[in-house]
Amino acid sequence: MTDAPLMPKATAVWLVENTALSFDQIADFCKLHPLEVKAIADGDAAQGIKGADPIQASQLTREDIDKAEADPSRRLTLADNSLRAPNTKLKKGPRYTPVSRRQDRPNAILWLVRNHPELKDSQIMRLVGTTKTTIQGIRERTHWNAANLSPMDPVTLGLCSQIDLDIEVHKAAKEKPATSGNTGATLLPASETTAARLEAESEADQKKQGGELNVEAVFAKLKQIGGTRNDSE
Numbered sequence: 001m002t003d004a005p006l007m008p009k010a011t012a013v014w015l016v017e018n019t020a021l022s023f024d025q026i027a028d029f030c031k032l033h034p035l036e037v038k039a040i041a042d043g044d045a046a047q048g049i050k051g052a053d054p055i056q057a058s059q060l061t062r063e064d065i066d067k068a069e070a071d072p073s074r075r076l077t078l079a080d081n082s083l084r085a086p087n088t089k090l091k092k093g094p095r096y097t098p099v100s101r102r103q104d105r106p107n108a109i110l111w112l113v114r115n116h117p118e119l120k121d122s123q124i125m126r127l128v129g130t131t132k133t134t135i136q137g138i139r140e141r142t143h144w145n146a147a148n149l150s151p152m153d154p155v156t157l158g159l160c161s162q163i164d165l166d167i168e169v170h171k172a173a174k175e176k177p178a179t180s181g182n183t184g185a186t187l188l189p190a191s192e193t194t195a196a197r198l199e200a201e202s203e204a205d206q207k208k209q210g211g212e213l214n215v216e217a218v219f220a221k222l223k224q225i226g227g228t229r230n231d232s233e
Contacts, residue, residue, distance in 0.1 A: 003078055004031035005059045007052045009040070014051030016041045020069045021076075029060075029076040105130055106145060108154035109138050115151070118172040127160045127168060 005011045008030040015026045016037065023041070027034040039045035054060040059079055068074045108128050112119055113135070119127075121135045137143035155162045 005029070005054055005078055006057060008032060009046050010049050010052035011054050011059070012037055012040055013046050013049050014053055017051055018053075019065055021065070022072050025068055025072065025074070025076060029078070104152060104157045105159065106134065106138060106143060106149050107152040108157055108159050109135055110149050111151035111153055113139055116169055116172070119168060120172065123168045123172060127164060128154050129159070 009032070012026050012030040012032055015021055015029070019026075023034045023037040026032070027037045030037070036045060055062055055065075060076060061079065064076055068076050105128050109124060109130060112124050112127065121132050124130065124135055125132065134143070138146065138149070143149065154160050155165055
């Protein structure tokens, strides 16, 4: 490998003091000139530099050093895992808001509170980079500038992207689905409305028929009364 070890001079100091490697081997591994390594061994260079153990730093193994000491023509190679950084997951902090846009942040919060009430405070904080106290003040209209705020789309203001907003809204919708209660008046099924209409028509027909029978009974009564009068005369 062409990469030099970390702290090459300090590594060379340790190899000179603790191994029987040749100057050429140490110079090749530390990417130094052989004369510079000889000066380190003579005490003319790297004075005051504390040696760095390449074995402890996982840059070399004891076996590699032993093999190189036994064969002066052998060259040392830097271990593959020596330069690997630990796989650490960076914690995503609050979104940075440019100074020129910070004055528009309360308007964006008001827009999110009104148009997406399902969003949590933590989601709004991720979108526009604000604090929970500010969000609460805008929700409760206790913000110091509440009277002058006007809702403005945070995407239009450049405080967040449309993709980030859609992701947070979709996440909030999955966590808090819309409930079926208090949905207001709804249309009845066709079967119920049809049955009610047929029942109403049936009642109307019965009333109509009942009215005609009553009329016929009246006429029959009148005829009967009229016939009785004729007989008496």
